[in-house]
Amino acid sequence: MIELYELCGANPAHLFSPFCWRVRMALVHKGLSFRSNPTCFTDKELIAFSGQGKVPVIRDGDTVVYDSLAIFAYLDSQYPEQPLLGDAVASARAKAIDALCTSVLRGGLLKMVLLRVLQASDPKDHAYFRSTREAFFSDTLENVDNPEQGQALLEAAWPVLAAVLKTQPYFDGDEPAGADYLVFGYFMWAYTLGIAPWQDNAPVNDWFNRLLNIYEAQRGTVVRTA
Ligand SMILES: N[C@@H](CCC(=O)N[C@@H](CS)C(=O)NCC(=O)O)C(=O)O
Numbered sequence: 001m002i003e004l005y006e007l008c009g010a011n012p013a014h015l016f017s018p019f020c021w022r023v024r025m026a027l028v029h030k031g032l033s034f035r036s037n038p039t040c041f042t043d044k045e046l047i048a049f050s051g052q053g054k055v056p057v058i059r060d061g062d063t064v065v066y067d068s069l070a071i072f073a074y075l076d077s078q079y080p081e082q083p084l085l086g087d088a089v090a091s092a093r094a095k096a097i098d099a100l101c102t103s104v105l106r107g108g109l110l111k112m113v114l115l116r117v118l119q120a121s122d123p124k125d126h127a128y129f130r131s132t133r134e135a136f137f138s139d140t141l142e143n144v145d146n147p148e149q150g151q152a153l154l155e156a157a158w159p160v161l162a163a164v165l166k167t168q169p170y171f172d173g174d175e176p177a178g179a180d181y182l183v184f185g186y187f188m189w190a191y192t193l194g195i196a197p198w199q200d201n202a203p204v205n206d207w208f209n210r211l212l213n214i215y216e217a218q219r220g221t222v223v224r225t226a
Contacts, residue, residue, distance in 0.1 A: 001033050005047050005057040008038035009120035013223045016113075016120060016192040022068040022185035023056040025211070026075055028218055029177065030082045034058075041125040068185070069094055072178050084178035097171075097179050104157040105186045108197075111150030114141050116193040120225055151197055158201040165203035169210065176211055184211050194225035 007017035027034045039046050039055050050057040050066045057066040065074045072084045073091045085094050137144050171179040187208050198204045
């Protein structure tokens with residue numbers, strides 16, 4: 001059985017990493033059984049076998065793969081049924097989609113979730129999370145976190161996503177696949193931390209709810225910040 005190492009909060013069932021959600025969706029998409037290994041930010045010893053310090057990581061027999069896009073490509077190579085990316089150029093194309101959805105979504109969402117991640121994290125992670133992120137931003141978490149500014153930044157993202165979703169139900173066409181999960185992971189970052197800043201945008205909200213329903217029908221209700 002595939003082992004999935006994924007980020008968790010103080011509650012091991014509270015999963016909020018966008019990249020880990022991509023992989024969880026990919027495994028459900030392929031109908032592969034997997035065992036979750038909830039991993040706190042500072043549980044580095046749990047993933048030391050992968051030779052790096054970030055999740056998601058999967059272990060499939062003797063094979064270890066980390067990075068959500070690399071895991072998509074691996075799953076397609078080993079389990080070609082229900083492709084995530086599809087043809088030979090698709091890994092390169094997925095990088096472009098990843099970069100585009102990151103550029104329209106990450107900055108705004110970050111300003112909305114940063115303090116929520118801190119609050120949801122295990123207390124043993126607090127000092128680590130604060131010091132690594134404050135070093136990255138060269139600013140305090142409290143100064144970077146700004147939900148109103150985040151919401152304003154995201155207003156530019158919804159029409160871009162809606163333009164596609166007005167003409168087709170999923171980014172990958174009639175059925176969801178890899179491109180949908182790349183974007184959905186970012187949405188789950190917000191949703192699992194208790195916010196849904198796209199709710200006023202019908203095509204985007206409908207797309208999100210369709211995917212969430214597919215997931216929850218198979219795996220049960222997602223744990224969220226109250
Ligand atoms: N490019 C990687 C990014 C993975 C990543 O940044 N994971 C975060 C969780 S969202 C992490 O493990 N952070 C550990 C840390 O900050 O120490 C992917 O797509 O999987």
